[in-house]
Amino acid sequence: MQELTTIQEMKDWSRAVRSGNSRLGFVPTMGFLHDGHLSLVRHSLKKCDKTVVSIFVNPIQFGPNEDLDNYPINLKQDKKLLADMGVDAVFVPQKDELVPQDLSTFVEVKNITEHLCGKSRPELFRGVATIVLKLFHIVQPDLAVFGEKDRQQLEVIRKMVLDLSLDIEVAGLPITRESDGIAQSSRNTYLNPEERISARSLVQALESGRSLIQNGETSAGIIKNQMRSVIKSQAGTQIDYISVCDPKHFGEINQIKSSVMLALAVHIGKARLIDNCLVEKSPCKEPC
Ligand code: AMP
Numbered sequence: 362m363q364e365l366t367t368i369q370e371m372k373d374w375s376r377a378v379r380s381g382n383s384r385l386g387f388v389p390t391m392g393f394l395h396d397g398h399l400s401l402v403r404h405s406l407k408k409c410d411k412t413v414v415s416i417f418v419n420p421i422q423f424g425p426n427e428d429l430d431n432y433p434i435n436l437k438q439d440k441k442l443l444a445d446m447g448v449d450a451v452f453v454p455q456k457d458e459l460v461p462q463d464l465s466t467f468v469e470v471k472n473i474t475e476h477l478c479g480k481s482r483p484e485l486f487r488g489v490a491t492i493v494l495k496l497f498h499i500v501q502p503d504l505a506v507f508g509e510k511d512r513q514q515l516e517v518i519r520k521m522v523l524d525l526s527l528d529i530e531v532a533g534l535p536i537t538r539e540s541d542g543i544a545q546s547s548r549n550t551y552l553n554p555e556e557r558i559s560a561r562s563l564v565q566a567l568e569s570g571r572s573l574i575q576n577g578e579t580s581a582g583i584i585k586n587q588m589r590s591v592i593k594s595q596a597g598t599q600i601d602y603i604s605v606c607d608p609k610h611f612g613e614i615n616q617i618k619s620s621v622m623l624a625l626a627v628h629i630g631k632a633r634l635i636d637n638c639l640v641e642k643s644p645c646k647e648p649c
Pocket of ligand 1: 544547
C-alpha cells in the first residue's frame with residue numbers, strides 16, 4: 362500500500378492511476394477505523410480498480426469546546442487494517458498543508474445544514490464541505506463513499522457535488538452496528554462500561570419510534586416523547602436533539618404522511634453520539 366502525505370504525492374499518484382483508465386474510489390475518514398469505515402472501503406474495492414483512503418482529523422469541523430484535542434488516533438493500526446484489505450493507497454495529509462493558517466476560502470451548503478447536527482454544531486458542515494471539496498480536487502476520484510451513520514453529512518456532500526457540477530459518484534452505505542445494536546463510531550471509545558449500557562438507548566429509542574409509526578401513529582410529537590422517555594430512562598444521558606424529519610431536507614415533520622427519518626444526538630459522558638433510521642409510513646388501515 363502506498364503511503365502518501367503531501368498534496369503533490371497524492372495528485373501524482375491519482376494522475377498515474379487515472380492515466381491508465383482505472384476507476385478510482387475514495388473513502389475519506391478521520392481514522393481510528395472500525396467496521397463501519399471498513400464496509401465503505403470494501404464497497405470501493407468492489408466497485409473500483411483502485412482505492413485510496415484518507416485519514417485526517419479535520420480541525421475546521423470542530424467547534425471551540427468539542428473533542429478535537431482528544432479525538433482518538435491509531436495510525437499504525439489503521440494502516441495495517443487497510444493494507445490487509447488490499448487498499449492501494451492511504452493519504453494522510455499534513456495539517457498545515459491541507460489547512461493553512463490563513464485559509465480564507467470556505468464552502469457553505471445552505472438550507473439542509475440548518476437542521477439537526479448543523480443546528481447544534483454550527484461549524485460542522487462548513488468545515489466538512491470545505492475539506493471534502495479540497496480532498497476531491499486533490500484525489501480526483503470517480504467514486505466517493507460515505508456512511509449513512511452521518512446521513513445529513515452524506516446529503517450535504519451530494520448537494521455540494523450536484524451544485525458544483527463535480528464529476529463524482531457518491532455512494533451512501535448502511536450503518537454498521539455492534540452486537541448490542543450501538544452504531545459503530547470512533548467516539549464509542551470515550552464510553553466507560555456504564556455509559557456504554559446507556560448508549561444502547563439511542564438505538565432503542567429509534568426502534569420504539571419505528572414501532573409506533575409502523576403501528577399507525579402519525580403524530581411526530583407523540584413519537585418524539587416516546588423516544589425521549591427511552592433516552593431519559595438511562596443514567597447520564599443528555600439529549601441534544603430528537604427529530605422526526607424529512608429524510609432529504611431534514612426539516613421537522615409534525616404529521617407523518619410518508620417516509621421519515623428518525624434522528625437523535627445524545628451526550629453521554631465525554632461522547633456525543635448520533636444515530637438515525639428511515640421509517641416507511643405504515644399502510645393505511647382505512648382508505649386514505
Ligand atoms: P469518520 O471517520 O467518523 O469521519 O467517518 C468516516 C466515514 O465513515 C463517514 O462517511 C461516516 O459516515 C462513515 N461511518 C462512520 N461510522 C459508520 C458506521 N457505523 N456505519 C457506516 N458508516 C460509518
